[in-house]
Amino acid sequence: MLRRLRYRIGFLLALLLVSNGVMALTLTTRSLPYAAPDVSFQSQGKTHSLKEYRGHKVLLWMFSTWCHTCVAGVKALEKQQAALEKQGLLILSIRNHNNGGYPGPDMTNFMKKFGPYTLTSNNWVLGESSTEMYRQLNPTRFPDIYFLIDELGQIQVVDTAPNLTMNKIVNFANSASK
Amino acid sequence: MILAALKTVLDSRAYRLITAFSFVVFLLIYLTTLPASYTGGYSSLEALEYLNATLVGFSVLMAALVALLTPMIIYLVRQGQKASKGSAAGGVLIGILAPILCCSPLLPLLMGFIAALIPTLFGTLGVQVQGFIATHQIELFSAASLLLFVALYQNAKKVTQGVCCKV
Numbered sequence: 001m002l003r004r005l006r007y008r009i010g011f012l013l014a015l016l017l018v019s020n021g022v023m024a025l026t027l028t029t030r031s032l033p034y035a036a037p038d039v040s041f042q043s044q045g046k047t048h049s050l051k052e053y054r055g056h057k058v059l060l061w062m063f064s065t066w067c068h069t070c071v072a073g074v075k076a077l078e079k080q081q082a083a084l085e086k087q088g089l090l091i092l093s094i095r096n097h098n099n100g101g102y103p104g105p106d107m108t109n110f111m112k113k114f115g116p117y118t119l120t121s122n123n124w125v126l127g128e129s130s131t132e133m134y135r136q137l138n139p140t141r142f143p144d145i146y147f148l149i150d151e152l153g154q155i156q157v158v159d160t161a162p163n164l165t166m167n168k169i170v171n172f173a174n175s176a177s178k
Numbered sequence: 179m180i181l182a183a184l185k186t187v188l189d190s191r192a193y194r195l196i197t198a199f200s201f202v203v204f205l206l207i208y209l210t211t212l213p214a215s216y217t218g219g220y221s222s223l224e225a226l227e228y229l230n231a232t233l234v235g236f237s238v239l240m241a242a243l244v245a246l247l248t249p250m251i252i253y254l255v256r257q258g259q260k261a262s263k264g265s266a267a268g269g270v271l272i273g274i275l276a277p278i279l280c281c282s283p284l285l286p287l288l289m290g291f292i293a294a295l296i297p298t299l300f301g302t303l304g305v306q307v308q309g310f311i312a313t314h315q316i317e318l319f320s321a322a323s324l325l326l327f328v329a330l331y332q333n334a335k336k337v338t339q340g341v342c343c344k345v
Contacts, residue, residue, distance in 0.1 A: 066312050067281045068215040072228060102309025140286045141305050143312075144218065160283060161218040 033154040036060075036147065037136045041094050043127035050133075051153070056090045058149040059169060060137075061162065062129060063093070064100030065110040067143035069161040074115035076163035080170065085123045087173035093118065094127045097134035100143050148172040183334035184246060186253075193249040201245035208237035212277050212319070215312065219282025236319045240273050243326035250333045262332035269325030276318040280311040 040049045050060070061077075063070040077084070077091065084091065095107045104110070107126050111118050118124040129138075138145055148157035148169065157172060159165045187193050209229065214220060216228035229237075247266050254261040279285050285304045311318065 064309070066309050068312055069218050069281045072216045100309070101305035102313075104309075104313075140283075142283050142286050143281055143305070143308060164217055164220070164224065 032158065033150075033156045036149050036153050036155050037133075039133035039136055040130050041092075041127040041133055042130070043125055047130075048125075048127065050149075053090060053092070053149075054153050055151050057088060057151060057173060057175075058090045058092060059084075059146060059162075059172075060092045060094065060149055061144075061146040062096050062134070062138050062142075063145075064096045064102065064104060064143040065107065066099065066102050066104035069144045069163065071114050072163040073144065073161060074111065074118070076166055077169075078115045078117050080166060081117060081121060083170065084173050085121065089123060089169075089173040091118075091124045092127065093124060094129045094133070096138065096141075096143070097129045097131050100141060179338055180330060180334040183250065183337035186337055187249050193253060196249045196252065197245050200248040201241050204244045205237060205241035208241050208273065209234070211274050212237055214277040214282075215280040215315065219278045219280075232316065236273075236323065239323055240269070240319075240326060243323065243330055244270060247326065247330050247333065250330070250337060254333060254336055259336055261336065262329055264329075265325045265332065266329035269322045269329060272318055272325065273322035276311050276315060276322070280308055280315065 036050050038049055038051045040047050042048075050058075061073070063073065074093075093107075093111075095110075105113070107128065108119070111126060118126065137147065142160060144160050146159060146162060146169075147155045149155050157168055159168060162169060188197065210222060210225050212233045213225040213228035213230075217225045244266075251261040251263060251266070285308050288304065
């Protein structure tokens with residue numbers, strides 16, 4: 001009986017380790033870098049294409065407004081806002097199509113609550129993903145995934161949770177232009 | 179009844195030590211795991227940054243319940259009685275799994291794999307589950323605490339009933 005209890009506690013600890021290990025798995029099956037697909041999103045009633053942003057370093061962040069890492073991500077990005085804007089990083093904050101399949105606040109209310117600076121900032125673009133964009137860039141339906149795209153339209157980094165991986169974003173913003 | 183059972187079990191120094199040790203271990207586990215929904219499912223010391231009063235409260239409550247349950251279960255087993263472990267295991271698992279599964283790539287990866295085999299059944303289930311967990315965390319932690327309390331009550335009952343329930 002006591003041995004079984006020890007096994008169960010061991011199982012619990014193993015579960016924590018495995019979950020941490022799975023989190024380290026790559027979020028894309030493609031090898032980096034690769035060309036960003038020419039997909040579109042809606043922003044302020046207009047349709048925009050990713051192609052329009054060629055020539056800029058872009059952080060394309062796709063998230064759902066019900067997700068906790070997304071709240072932490074907005075706050076973390078807002079903290080780094082001055083440095084990222086200075087380096088000319090364009091932040092495309094795109095809500096997953098259909099909010100990732102679960103209801104939540106709309107983009108404006110979400111940003112008003114957690115990152116009000118983003119609504120007036122010059123380097124932030126807020127938008128809604130098209131079905132095609134969601135299907136091509138986020139086929140596994142992660143609630144929080146971002147892409148760092150260089151001036152040539154090449155995706156250099158794919159990761160999740162900007163609050164935890166801010167060093168990658170800052171390094172990309174600081175990297176020499178292509 | 180719970181107090182009487184605790185008095186019986188914690189009369190021994192060894193069980194008091196087990197209680198203290200379990201409390202410290204589980205408090206650390208809960209403090210680093212409950213805020214994991216803000217760290218993409220990582221339970222690490224980084225998660226401590228995202229603790230708030232509610233999460234600290236639930237961490238202390240659940241760690242205390244587990245710490246009181248553990249010596250009681252060991253006591254019952256040593257007495258040759260059958261301990262109630264189902265609700266205890268359920269409570270611990272819900273408390274730990276909820277923040278890990280919410281907002282991490284774990285569930286979408288798993289569901290993506292299953293969806294490849296049975297697309298109609300599991301295509302959007304991962305997102306539904308994650309969304310539900312993310313928006314009902316307090317309710318899930320309350321349910322986990324309730325299950326732990328039920329387990330404490332069930333085991334306390336067995337301790338106070340003594341050897342009459344020996345299996």
